[in-house]
Amino acid sequence: MRLAKFLAHAGVASRRGAEGIVAEGRVTVDGEVVTDPARDVDETSGVALDGRRIAPEPHEVHALNKPAGVVSTARDTHGRPTVVQLVRSPRRLYPVGRLDADTTGLILLTNDGKLAERLTHPRYGVKKVYRARIQPARLSPRALEALREGVELEDGRTAPAEVRQPAPGVLELTIREGRKRQVRRMVEAVGHRVVELERVAFGPLGLRNLEPGKSRRLTKPEVERLRRLSEPRSGRPPRGRAKSARAPRAKPAAKPAGAPKPAAKATRGRNPRPRRPQR
Numbered sequence: 542m543r544l545a546k547f548l549a550h551a552g553v554a555s556r557r558g559a560e561g562i563v564a565e566g567r568v569t570v571d572g573e574v575v576t577d578p579a580r581d582v583d584e585t586s587g588v589a590l591d592g593r594r595i596a597p598e599p600h601e602v603h604a605l606n607k608p609a610g611v612v613s614t615a616r617d618t619h620g621r622p623t624v625v626q627l628v629r630s631p632r633r634l635y636p637v638g639r640l641d642a643d644t645t646g647l648i649l650l651t652n653d654g655k656l657a658e659r660l661t662h663p664r665y666g667v668k669k670v671y672r673a674r675i676q677p678a679r680l681s682p683r684a685l686e687a688l689r690e691g692v693e694l695e696d697g698r699t700a701p702a703e704v705r706q707p708a709p710g711v712l713e714l715t716i717r718e719g720r721k722r723q724v725r726r727m728v729e730a731v732g733h734r735v736v737e738l739e740r741v742a743f744g745p746l747g748l749r750n751l752e753p754g755k756s757r758r759l760t761k762p763e764v765e766r767l768r769r770l771s772e773p774r775s776g777r778p779p780r781g782r783a784k785s786a787r788a789p790r791a792k793p794a795a796k797p798a799g800a801p802k803p804a805a806k807a808t809r810g811r812n813p814r815p816r817r818p819q820r
């Protein structure tokens with residue numbers, strides 16, 4: 542990890558602040574003054590500030606039931622509330638992946654960068670379960686099948702998903718990827734629209750009785766389960782697409798606030814033809 546990041550994670554300062562501290566020559570690594578904030582260090586490197594050893598911060602993982610209107614970034618340039626503000630912790634936490642501002646439900650926050658990376662990278666194939674209210678309410682068997690097999694989106698075909706329609710107008714989708722607005726785009730690709738979206742499970746964790754806006758710190762056994770879940774399994778090909786094999790992601794052009802959300806590009810012939818909304 543970069544030295545400045547290590548210091549920031551230890552709670553010394555922000556990453557930018559830590560870079561300044563390093564540049565001032567106040568930081569040593571194994572007794573040697575280091576002024577390069579990019580120096581690669583870990584907890585065994587003997588990092589010290591003003592002669593005092595810096596201990597790495599203990600790791601925490603929290604589960605939050607994100608309400609609508611809250612953004613899942615550490616800071617928002619538009620001044621909207623953030624998921625970080627809803628979790629009480631002395632640590633510098635950041636969200637594990639993203640939920641759209643209008644999506645509700647389970648989001649994890651942690652200061653453990655390695656765990657966060659593993660939980661979000663498609664290679665580890667961690668399941669996320671979403672419950673969507675959709676319109677029109679009834680999906681054809683063909684649309685269900687298309688969602689299960691994978692639909693063609695502008696950034697490539699989606700991996701197979703588990704899909705259930707427990708009631709008309711309700712769709713439960715289990716996916717192992719985490720592309721931008723993926724569920725909404727998948728549903729649009731088969732001619733429907735998501736009117737409400739909630740994430741109800743992340744790996745082995747469900748929302749249980751967590752009220753919207755409330756969070757709780759995960760127990761040690763829960764964190765252990767998450768760690769084991771995202772351990773690379775030897776001899777087993779990773780799920781999802783390897784980075785190198787991945788179709789290039791289309792970079793969405795900047796849109797003025799209030800602009801319509803990008804529509805999915807449904808490929809006719811593979812995905813069912815989008816149907817007109819019914820009443």
Ligand code: URA
Binds near residue numbers: 641642722726
């Ligand atoms: N898929 C979406 O479309 N939105 C989310 O917030 C998460 C998954």
